[in-house]
Amino acid sequence: MTTVLPIRSPAPDAVPAAPPVIRLESVRKSFSLPSGESFHAVRSLSLDIHAGDIFGLIGKSGAGKSTLLRLINLLERPDAGHVIVDGRDLTKLSRSELRDTRQNLGMIFQQFNLIQNATVADNVAFPLKIHGRHTRAEIKERVLECLKLVGLESKSDSYPAQLSGGQKQRVAIARALAPRPKVLLCDEPTSALDSETTHELLATLRDINQKLGVTIVIVTHELQVVELLCQKVAILEQGELVEQFAVDGPTGPRLTVLGREIDALVRRRAREAQEALLSDPESVGSAASHRVHVQGVAYA
Numbered sequence: 001m002t003t004v005l006p007i008r009s010p011a012p013d014a015v016p017a018a019p020p021v022i023r024l025e026s027v028r029k030s031f032s033l034p035s036g037e038s039f040h041a042v043r044s045l046s047l048d049i050h051a052g053d054i055f056g057l058i059g060k061s062g063a064g065k066s067t068l069l070r071l072i073n074l075l076e077r078p079d080a081g082h083v084i085v086d087g088r089d090l091t092k093l094s095r096s097e098l099r100d101t102r103q104n105l106g107m108i109f110q111q112f113n114l115i116q117n118a119t120v121a122d123n124v125a126f127p128l129k130i131h132g133r134h135t136r137a138e139i140k141e142r143v144l145e146c147l148k149l150v151g152l153e154s155k156s157d158s159y160p161a162q163l164s165g166g167q168k169q170r171v172a173i174a175r176a177l178a179p180r181p182k183v184l185l186c187d188e189p190t191s192a193l194d195s196e197t198t199h200e201l202l203a204t205l206r207d208i209n210q211k212l213g214v215t216i217v218i219v220t221h222e223l224q225v226v227e228l229l230c231q232k233v234a235i236l237e238q239g240e241l242v243e244q245f246a247v248d249g250p251t252g253p254r255l256t257v258l259g260r261e262i263d264a265l266v267r268r269r270a271r272e273a274q275e276a277l278l279s280d281p282e283s284v285g286s287a288a289s290h291r292v293h294v295q296g297v298a299y300a
């Protein structure tokens, strides 16, 4: 059966600005090349991301998107600048403080990074076990909760090799959510997935953001991911932030080609929703005309 889910909510009116859950202050990151030269992957970049946002980072290959994402949880340590998460400057924390704070920052990757010889349940339990603060019963209960969130409770005893790509990514999401993070960092989570599975996964991420209030930061090179999922987007070029705007706000004028392309997609989708509303009001119900609907959502 085809389910039709609203994936984008209208921007709430006049919500007071919350303090940023992530603040990057003049962060820089260079890498040493074999030639001995330095490559500037991120150049003095500042950015605020607010609690509850779904924030896209987009740009051409090599623009520095993944490096920027990895600076947020200090998988890459900045050469300069500050990374402030939930009011704490991560660059100033001891190793054990950083380990604790990272519980607040779940992460998923393009290639899923699951433990192949562990079951789905054991993969999801992993971050809880290494932290060592939970009883077996608590871990079992939390694993089940997280698998339910992503619609995979029936796959608890399966191994990653027995799952589809979309299912593997949902196990990775469940694992990332197990320690109850405030933020989920997503590095190209749909790049290895086909279009239909991408839509399903975006609906899952949207659901998690709405149900749990988890802030999502997503690196992607797919414009439709930004258009379908993100509330805000930052566009990177050669390690610099060249433009940012609210995807669900008013369109244009934009500074970049990517910005204009995102606007064009948003306008096209709004037009299609309007046409659908006019031709068959029942099918859209009372939903705002600019809501985006995703077809074929069926977990597991």
Ligand SMILES: Nc1ncnc2c1ncn2[C@@H]1O[C@H](COP(=O)(O)OP(=O)(O)OP(=O)(O)O)[C@@H](O)[C@H]1O
Pocket: 031, 032, 033, 039, 041, 059, 060, 061, 062, 063, 064, 065, 066, 067, 068, 221
């Ligand atoms: N560990 C590293 N050592 C040397 N160079 C690196 C390292 N990590 C990234 N780079 C370089 O930094 C630049 C930015 O890389 P990054 O992966 O952040 O870009 P990206 O925008 O995510 O690109 P893509 O979309 O292709 O993944 C690239 O030129 C990359 O080769």
